[in-house]
Amino acid sequence: QPLAQRRLIAAAAIRTGGLRGLAAAGAGSITNGPLAVSFALSNACPALEGQAIKDIAMFCGGSDVSQGSSDDCRLLALAGRGRMLHECRLSPVAAPGGVQGPMSSRSWAISQDWLRLTQQETVQSIAVNDGCIGQRVNTSDAAGPGFDPRGSGCLIVGTSSGRLVQLREALTNSSMVVPERVMHQRAHPSARGALTFINNRYVVALWSNFGSITAFDAMRGSVVKEWQLPEHAKWLMLTRGGSSLFVLGVRQSGAVELYRFPTPPELVLDTTAIADVVADGAGW
Numbered sequence: 001q002p003l004a005q006r007r008l009i010a011a012a013a014i015r016t017g018g019l020r021g022l023a024a025a026g027a028g029s030i031t032n033g034p035l036a037v038s039f040a041l042s043n044a045c046p047a048l049e050g051q052a053i054k055d056i057a058m059f060c061g062g063s064d065v066s067q068g069s070s071d072d073c074r075l076l077a078l079a080g081r082g083r084m085l086h087e088c089r090l091s092p093v094a095a096p097g098g099v100q101g102p103m104s105s106r107s108w109a110i111s112q113d114w115l116r117l118t119q120q121e122t123v124q125s126i127a128v129n130d131g132c133i134g135q136r137v138n139t140s141d142a143a144g145p146g147f148d149p150r151g152s153g154c155l156i157v158g159t160s161s162g163r164l165v166q167l168r169e170a171l172t173n174s175s176m177v178v179p180e181r182v183m184h185q186r187a188h189p190s191a192r193g194a195l196t197f198i199n200n201r202y203v204v205a206l207w208s209n210f211g212s213i214t215a216f217d218a219m220r221g222s223v224v225k226e227w228q229l230p231e232h233a234k235w236l237m238l239t240r241g242g243s244s245l246f247v248l249g250v251r252q253s254g255a256v257e258l259y260r261f262p263t264p265p266e267l268v269l270d271t272t273a274i275a276d277v278v279a280d281g282a283g284w
Contacts, residue, residue: 042073045088047105051079055192057128059147074133074146078157078192082123083110085155085177087147106146108169111178116161125158125190129218131200149177153218156183156203158190164205164216183221184214193237196245202267204245206238213238213247215267225266233257 055078073090085108115121132154133147149155149169155177158164164184167177186207194206202224203216211231215224229235233249240246240263247259 042090047086054078055125078126109176114179121161123157125192125195127156127195127197129154160189162186196240198267199269
């Protein structure tokens, strides 16, 4: 069935009173509690018709989707075998007899010259800085502003060769994003769903082969800290929600687990430190 005829899952909001904490991460304990996940349907995005989606990032109302804002939600999808980014406005499914809201989209090509051809390197995962939402108004989009990748630290990608790279919009081509700097290099790939932003500054990466997560400062391009995850599961994906990190894993028995732990204190914003970074000329 054509992708445009299918309904996309637009949002999954995690509402929980507590899950098992990652004690091994040293982030404090969280008591057991019920988990409720709600899903909302959206009409399909025409730009994604016939595309195989490798990874997605989502934002709503120009703010963190995890905070509950649901107005004007957008989806940024990595497609085209890791060569294209598509931003789509997610409109709610119209009630019978109702008027469907406009579907709008914008696309960027990811430059390929920087990828290592001898290793058949491709882009596998993406993370979007919510602070780069709403800076530019697309005049062709009546719904208002969307993602603006012109700034440094707005878009982070992970590759099949284990590199984490900051991308930005090209100076001479607004429909292309190009590399700005390499933040990190690992010996194994960054899998889809393995990157997320915290507080519009810190990038958190999951390394499934190592069973660990690493935090990076997107302003400085440096490592903040690495945490080891429990060894009983194969950890596959992570995301942030509210003031917590969520990590999805699978046990050898096939049981799926979702762990949550509070945002580590190292990733809580220090306004004094940010002022020092900007004063040193290392800001956005």
